[in-house]
Amino acid sequence: MAKYIKWIFLFTMLIFYMLPVYYSIASSFKGLKEIYSYPPTIFPEKPTIQGYKEALQKQDMSTYLKNTLFVACVATVITVLINVMGGYGLAKGTFIGKIALNRLVVMTLFVTAQVIMVPLFVIIRRLGLINNLWGLILPAVYTPTGMFTAIQYMKDIPDEFLESAKIDGASEWAIFWKIVFPLSKPLIAALAIFSFTWRWNDFILPLIVVNRRKLYTLQLALAVIQGEYGGVPWNTILAFSTVSIIPTLIIFLVFQKFFMRGITAGGLKY
């Protein structure tokens, strides 16, 4: 019984969530005439890859792809490291000002990029990171959502694990690398997936940091190209967004392997 309810629920949700996704992928295979026709067609009547050809050939896509990959990968590695470490410190440490720091992290969740855009630009320029891909990486590696996720996850790791290691004479570094880090696999996976998504889709930071075409990221290139040519045709935009999701999807599928049921199983017995 419960099983049927579960699948009915999943299928209903799937229809709602995937409808726009399906429709945008299907429309990316439509010709220009069909895409503006009414009533809208559910299946492409004359499937064509014209939109994909335009999206991939017209511009220097491989350079943009390389830039975005570099930024997303490097930023993800740093983000995972500093957030897992910071989350551990803020969840399991005892030091003066810990509560205040935890609150501070919550507060940073509410800071809109638009609000700090002007001062952030000034700081990035002072650091000499304008027109430098590191200018897209370093300002973005502290992510409030990632940090908060790490803290909340670390709180769930039983203190007994850490204490028994301490009794066995392990140093703080050993406890972190040999116990906390392996226990954090689902967290690391989630942070990697999130961070890659964020950097891959980021638009504001590239917009203020980069103005040399050679350093454009995919999102920035799409926006700028749209402006330059007075609007790229719809099927090209949809093709572009379909293609640009593939790397994120790959990262998702790769890191999903780190999820595992019962990661702390057995640990509570001693």
Add this chain to the structure above:
Amino acid sequence: MNKVVSSRFIFTIPALIFLSIFVLLPIFSVFVMSFSNWDLLSPPRFVGWSNFARLFEDKWFWNSVWVSIKLLILTVPMTFFISLALAVCLYKETTSSKILRALFYWPYMMPAVAGTTMWKWLLSYDLGLLNHVLKSVGFNPVPWLLKPTAALIAIALLRTWGMTGLLMMMFITGLQSIPEELHEAAKVDGANRWQMFWYVTFPLLKNTNLLVLTTDIAHVFRDFAGIYVLTGGGPGYSTMVTPLYIYNTAFTQWRIGYAYAMSIVFLLISFAIAMVTLRVRER
């Protein structure tokens, strides 16, 4: 003891360095500049509290705060329960759940501008797929983006659609941190699925619930790109949320100092709401 204390603090230092340079320093500068009149071109002029005084009489500012709160009420419970239900269905490591997770995460993966433009098209009055479906089953088409209430609901739907993937992954991460033994113990005691969820799993998700709620509230309050593309704040001021109003003040009217003062006040309102959530959950 003291040694443990100091060495665990060390783990937070790398994060704190980035936090200070790229978040706190800019906020500090926003705070300082909120006491000035500044148009980015001429040098800022110190004006004391006058930006803040003006703000309290700005009815469109308070209207925008109210719009943000309405969105919160429309979206947060919906996203919370949908993503929790999805996570409970999908947290076990089976092939089907792995595929379904990727599908439900997909909307969140879509770049905000592309995803929203898609929705705008689906919702359009005469060309949209949604009204086409409504008409074909005999309903009147709805001018989704032209009526204040419908536009607000459309944005709430868009937020729910776009956020579920992120929140579901947070719940899955949380569910996976719960030791399996606790479930087995409950099963031995004869608990059914429902009881197991309400009495064992849900209370153990305390930290995750807090994470999801706070993240979702923050995202609704911060949302900019989605609303900017979908309605631009309209019709009238009906979907003009505060970040959008601040953005317009700063970058179309070039009243940077005033926009900063609004940001500071809005930040304080957001914290107040976040603190209420934290207090309730920490009890």
